[in-house]
Amino acid sequence: MGQPRKELTPERSPLHLWGAELRAWRDRRGLSLARMGQLIRYNPSYLARIERGERKPPRELAEAADRKLNASGALTRLWDLIDDKPNAVRRPDDVANLHGHVANARQVIAEMPDFHGESEEAGMLVPCRAQDGRIIFVTLPRRTFLSGMGLGAVAAVTAGPSVAAQPRTLALPDMNPAEHFRQLRTALIDNDNLLGPLRVIPTVESQINAMQQLRQGLRGADARDLLHVQTQYAEFCGWLYHDAGDFRSAQYWTDRALEWSYATGHPETTTYILARKSQLAGDMRDAMQAVDLAEAALAQARPNSRLGAIAATYAAYGHALSGDATASQRTFEEAHEMLTQLDEDPTSPWGAWMDPSYVEVHRARGLAALGDHKAAAAGFRTAITALPPGYHRDRGVYLARESTAYAGASEPEQAAKVGAEALSIAAATGSARIMTELTRLDTQLERWQKVPAVAEFRQTFDSFIAHQA
Structure with missing residues (x-):
């Protein structure tokens, strides 16, 4: 029998956080240390010390691991936060401190039920202003992000109690359990459209847990009907994590939904x-x-x-x-x-x-991806005009994409104007999709920073994101 895995301490320093992130990605891809070592040509014992935070990885190792693990740049971006004293304990004001301070932020307190099988190190990308002025993305543990650190805190969701504060309900009297959950799902979708994912995720996960408990006492058509609703919740949970920027948790829940959908027929x-x-x-x-x-x-x-x-x-x-x-x-x-x-x-x-x-x-x-930015901006404007009033968050996403299209078409003033409108929706909803686009916009607008509208947008955007200490 092999030795038990050493518990990691990502809260100790950026170096330890990087090691925990490497293990989380490796676990996600189902790779042992030995196999990982073969893929990137490093000794497994050396990789184990890196995962434990005992060694600072060279940048070429971070880049190689990123490529082989298909981590979309997360490991390379996080490597930028490792300083020259890799074992230094985080200062209380360090942006990478798991319980630290984020500029201009109020914490979002969200109850996170211990339910699904993702590693606690699974991360969510948060935009951060590095000391040299560049925007980098920091990968923070999922639980930390949803308890207030990073974009969830930066968004500073504006008003009203969290959806997570609602009591968990296994069933309503005189109502078929599946019908109860269907009605609740409709209400949660409305909340997501208006407030974004961070207020809704805890309730959705807790209701999936409740349905699994209820199904243990059901048989036949009632059990299958409830499993079908549970599948719909899992798909919705995947969407919420998708919008929050946690792609691994989004993949987890969407995979669960696909698995359960086959069982429902x-x-x-x-x-x-x-x-x-x-x-x-x-x-x-x-x-x-x-x-x-x-x-x-x-x-x-x-x-x-x-x-x-x-x-x-x-x-x-x-x-x-x-x-x-x-x-x-x-x-x-x-x-x-x-x-x-x-x-x-x-x-x-x-x-x-x-x-x-x-x-x-x-x-x-698609036009933007193909480089036709002017046509892309016109397409987004048409779509925004046609959006129903309740699609608040989607409007922000489309505005953010429109703004980057204007920047690509060398129309900086219009890009800054539209970007500012999208930023106000990002603040209200906590949508990582909006913030990711606006981070691109901030970089695109750098060459026009003397244009007043651009300078105003970039200053406002800067106040919304974390800063490297």
């Missing part, structure tokens, strides 16, 4: 979740995975269905990410064609929001 649910996995892959800029998953969903979707149009839309964006403009535009047109011949299924809970403007939002993203 609802092929439409499985199709939708495959499409969502494609959307997540696209946001992680994995073009091949985005196309493959979308095409799998498209193959399963009913002809002339909303789900087919959704899958085609995500496939088209994946083609744009890969640089294939012809395939991208052709597939966007296919999505529009499906919508014109739509065979509506009023009983379907999936994709009721799907319409031509949603296709155009993704076409605009």
Whole structure:
């Protein structure tokens, strides 16, 4: 029997946090230290000391691990926070301190039930202003992020009690349990649209836990019905983590939803979740995975269905990410064609929001990925105009993407104006998708920093993000 794993101490220093992050990514990919050593050509014993925070990794090791673990730059960005005294204990005001201070922030207190199997070191990316003025992303443990550190605190959600403060309820009297959870899910979706994910995640996770407990006492159709609702909650939980910027937890919950969907025998649910996995892959800029998953969903979707149009839309964006403009535009047109011949299924809970403007939002993203920024900005503006009033957070995402498109088209004043509007929504919702786009905007606008509107935006944005001590 092997020796028990040494407990890591990511709260001790940036070096220890980096080691814990390396282990978390390695565990996620199912790699032993020996296999990891083979992949990046480092001794496993040396890697073990790095994971324990006993050695500072060379930058080339961080970059190699990032590539082999498909960590999207998280390990390299976090490496930038390791100082020349790697074993120094964090100062109380260090931005990487897990219980520290973030400038201009109020803490968001969120109860996090111990439920799913993700490592506690699993991280969420938080924008941080480095000492040399660059914006870097710091990966902080999921629990820390949701208890107030990082973007959750920077967002300083504005008013009202947290959704997490609601009591956990296993069932309501005189109501079918599945129906109770369906009604609650509708209310939680409304909360997410208005307030963003950080207030909603704890309640969603606790309700999944409650459903699992209830199903132990149910049999037959009631148990299957409740499992179907549980699947819908898991997909929603994946979406919330997706919007919060925690892609690994998003993958975890979306994978659980896919697994449970097969058990329910609802092929439409499985199709939708495959499409969502494609959307997540696209946001992680994995073009091949985005196309493959979308095409799998498209193959399963009913002809002339909303789900087919959704899958085609995500496939088209994946083609744009890969640089294939012809395939991208052709597939966007296919999505529009499906919508014109739509065979509506009023009983379907999936994709009721799907319409031509949603296709155009993704076409605009595709145009931006392909370098046609002026057309992308126009596309986002059209989509924003068509948004229903309740889609507060989505409006912020589209505004942020519009602002980066204006910057790409060398229109800095308009970019700064639109970016400021998006920033106010980011502050209210805590959406990492908005903040990620605005971080790109801040970098894009640097060459126009003498333009008054640009200087004002960058100063305001700077006050919203953490700063390296």
